[in-house]
Amino acid sequence: MSKLLFLLLGVCLAVVSAQRARYDNYHVYEISANNLKALELLKSIEGSSDSVLFLDSIHYLGQKAGVFVAPHKVPDFLKNLIDNEVTFELKEKNAQSLIEAEEQDLAKPRAAVYDWTNYHDLEENYAWLESLAANYPQVSLIEGGKTYEGRKIQGIKISYKSGNPGIFIEAGIHSREWIGPATTTWIVNELLTSSTPSVRDLAENYDWYIIPHANPDGYAYTRASNGDRMWRRTRSKQAKGCYGVDANRNWDFHWNEVGASDKPCSDTFAGESAFSEIETKSLADFIKTLKGKIGLYISFHSYSQLLLYPYGHTQNLPANIKDYRQIFDVAIKAMGNRYGTKYVGGNIYDAIYPASGASIDWAFGTQDVKLAFCYELRPGKNAFLTGFNLPKEQIIPTSQETLDSITAMVAESKKLGYFN
Structure with a gap:
């Protein structure tokens, strides 16, 4: 998939504890x-x-x-x-x-105003999405599926007019990567309120399908009084007393071929089968209803400052790799224009590591989505001491530069004929 980092409690540690997991003297x-x-x-x-x-x-x-x-x-x-x-x-x-x-910060009373000076809990994020649907005629609620613990995978659609091509954003599939959902909601707000011409063009000439939390149970657990900040996976019960599956190794496209684990306590556990998790299966079922509508699929993770595209299961490259590389170059250049933040990347297999069963590979490989990208947001690669719990002061700068990048990405994609 945030400042600190490490690790995941992708194992069973303190999973059933009544107290919040701690890492004293680790x-x-x-x-x-x-x-x-x-x-x-x-x-x-x-x-x-x-x-x-x-x-x-x-x-x-x-x-x-x-x-x-x-x-x-x-x-x-x-x-x-x-x-x-x-x-x-x-x-x-x-x-x-x-x-x-x-x-x-988690123990402090929550501010009444929803903003991006803090990381919000799941209920606050969902309530905010619901308020948008009540106050903006362009916004409608969508349900991307259900979770193991019975929660909605809540999202929104933003549509200013019929006939627009679609863009899909998914974040939070790894629950400890808080900057993903925060960046997503900030972008939502900009699409609805910004007066910047380039952002207005994005908002009004594309339909946006946005899921800030693809793994709501996991996110809630990272903030719960009996939870664990470093939790990565879903919350389903597994063998050996372990919990959860890596939801970004569970999609039914070259599932569990490489870069995933068969160990139920591993953070990269691929599950007992493809789409074993209700979160991935039900979200995929929703995405299938949009087949032919989505021109661009974007997934937000952290961390490493990478922009990735298919594939994760092989070094073979997409047939439209020339276009991918052209769009990639424009997007990472735009990412650095505001704050000088440097991104690198490429195809998943070579740019980060082999990893099959990911959402963007499934979207590209099975749903006729011509362009699918994954952003690994701030901080940079190997920033082990500033990894998953990125300071809240960096939420807005991260979000700003990411929207700059997406704006450039969409413009270049349109120039190449993907939204015509």
């Missing part, structure tokens, strides 16, 4: 494998213990990843790394300190 390491022996060791450790939590799965030699290690496991963990020639560096001795300020 050590944070940056690790990488420089030989096959080290690579196999790290693959065997990830998802096997609730005391060693990986930020990302290790897929290839030289890849860096952040890891949380419980204090009682540090000696054994380090011995294992040294014995197997794993490169490592201690980044922080108390992971809890990295999220403490944000944890304190």
Whole structure:
């Protein structure tokens, strides 16, 4: 898929605890494998213990990843790394300190005004979407599906006139990546209220289908009093007492071929089958009703400052790769115009790591969506100490530059004939 980072409690740690998960004195390491022996060791450790939590799965030699290690496991963990020639560096001795300020914010009374100076909870975000439908004739509520715990996958459609081509935005499929939903709602507000000509063109000449929370149960759990800020997955019950599936490995397009795990406690667990999760299955069913309508599909994740396009399961490139690259170049240039933020990227397999079963690959590969992109938002790659809990002060700057990028992306796509 936010400032702190690491890791996910994609395992079962504190999952059933009545208290909020804490990471007091957990050590944070940056690790990488420089030989096959080290690579196999790290693959065997990830998802096997609730005391060693990986930020990302290790897929290839030289890849860096952040890891949380419980204090009682540090000696054994380090011995294992040294014995197997794993490169490592201690980044922080108390992971809890990295999220403490944000944890304190959660305990404060909520402001009455909905704005983008804080990260809002799920109920506040949904109430705000409902208020838009009540106050703007261009807005209608849509339901992108249901969740394991019975919540709606709430979204909105913005349409100023009939006959517009469609753009679909999905965010929050990894629940700890709070900047995705926050950026999405900020863009919604701009589409409805901005007087900037380029934004008005976007708003009025395209139909927007927007799902800020593709994994509402997971997001609610990251904020709950008995939850875990670093939770990534859904909340369905799995084998071995574990919970959840990586919802961005669960789509029925080359499902579980590469870059996903069969371990029920792994953060990249692909599920028992494609579309095993009601969240992905019901959202996909909704998207199918729009087949032929959507010209551009956008997914927001964090972090790494990457712009990605298909495919994740193979190094083979889309047939329209020339257009993808042209649009990519324009979009990342626009991303840097306002604040100088540098993005890189390319096809998923090569630009980040092999990963099959992702939403944008499914949309591109099965739904006749000609253009599908994934933004990995701020902060930059390997920013292990400023990862998933991006400071709230960066919500608006992140959102501004992202809308700049999307504006350029849509304009270039139209120039190439995708919205004609």
